Amino acid sequence: MLIQFNFKNFKSFREEATLDLSAAKVTEFSDRVVTVGSEKILPVAAIYGANASGKSNIYNAFEYMSDYVADSFKYGDEEEKFEEFRPTPFLFDSTSAEAESRIDKLLRNLHDKNSQYVFVIAHRGDWRNAPENSIQCIENAIAMGADMVELDIQQTKDNNFICMHDATLDRTSTGKGAIKNYTTTELKQFVLKSGNGIKTRRSIPTLEEALMTCKDRILVNIDKGGTYIKEILPIIRKCGMEKQVIIKGRYPVEKVQEEYGTNTSMLYMPIIHLWKEEDIKATESFIKDFTPIAYELCFKDEQTSNLKVIDKIVQSGSRVWMNTLWDSLCGGHDDENALLEGKDKHWGWILEHKATMIQTDRPQELIKYLEDKGLRKL
DSSP states (O other): OOOEEEEOSBTTBOSOEEEEOBOOSOOTTGGGOEEETTEEEOSOOOOOOSTTSSHHHHHHHHHHHHHHHHHGGGTTTOHHHHGGGOOOOSOSSTTGGGOOOHHHHHHHHHHOTTOOOOEEEEETTTTTTSOTTSHHHHHHHHHHTOSEEEEEEEEOTTSOEEEOSSSBSTTTBSOOSBGGGSOHHHHTTSEEEOTTSOEEEEEOOBHHHHHHHHTTTSEEEEETGGGGHHHHHHHHHHTTOTTTEEEEEOOOHHHHHHHHTTOTTSEEEEEEETTOHHHHHHHHHHHHHTOOSEEEEEBSOTTOGGGGHHHHHHHTTOEEEEEOSSGGGBTTOOHHHHHHHOHHHHHHHHHHTTEEEEEESOHHHHHHHHHHTTOOOO
């Protein structure tokens, strides 16, 4: 029995693709799962997609593998005999085999201090059209072209991590009470609610499940992760996401250095409240000793004199991250004001103040605005 099939560099597939019949650790449709030995297996898997999206090539890859296993003994190590069995590699044209993937381009721009590309971060995913912090809201954010998804985490009774903003289950799921009082298995019995409080069929994802959904498809910002750096680093490494995840928090530079150790591949972003003088001093310490990938700047008033720290941040080689979620985070230049009073007046103000990473509750509209400005060319 074949449970999982992986392939890459075949016809229209450059990156690795997986056909997996293992049942996920979710409670939806559990009556459709069969048990084979110690494995829980899906008896049927459907492959669906638009015309010319590569469905037939998945079948062709599987067929090639089957034939190779059955017939390769005929060829041994004789190269000339094997020629007729050689697969068709990924090659749409003379350059695409060596072309960067979108995630590679995003990472290159992220680390290029001279890049003018403006990153759009979907706050809690596409929560307007799917439950916040759900797998579906991640998929929606990917489909609309967001560069990064922001996810919140909470620790469970059995020291695992799930994706949820609140410390309690009540607002966003059918559960009740504190998350820390439930094991992961117990939490899987609940389902998520939509933004207007309607029960859905979406289960609560673990951090690992969310990261595997995002891997090589969209960057990730983990909120509330600064409290659990040591605990979540093994999960991030297990998923192979070290270079694709930004953890943010309010630790001083000495604590971040202690928690990260010598792991320079991990990305950290301090959260800076510009109305606090101690945060301005913390920024100066980071500039001197750490060089974060970005600084998340929060400010209630656009007139604050502490906005002058932006020039120091940019000169140090870090990016400026601003949140347009609500007015008190960005001096009144939030998403709703942008849509009601004018995008140039508000999102334009954010751009003028050198923000190249913008977390938004209106990712689709912001992406279109930035594209029209020529700021989305990878």
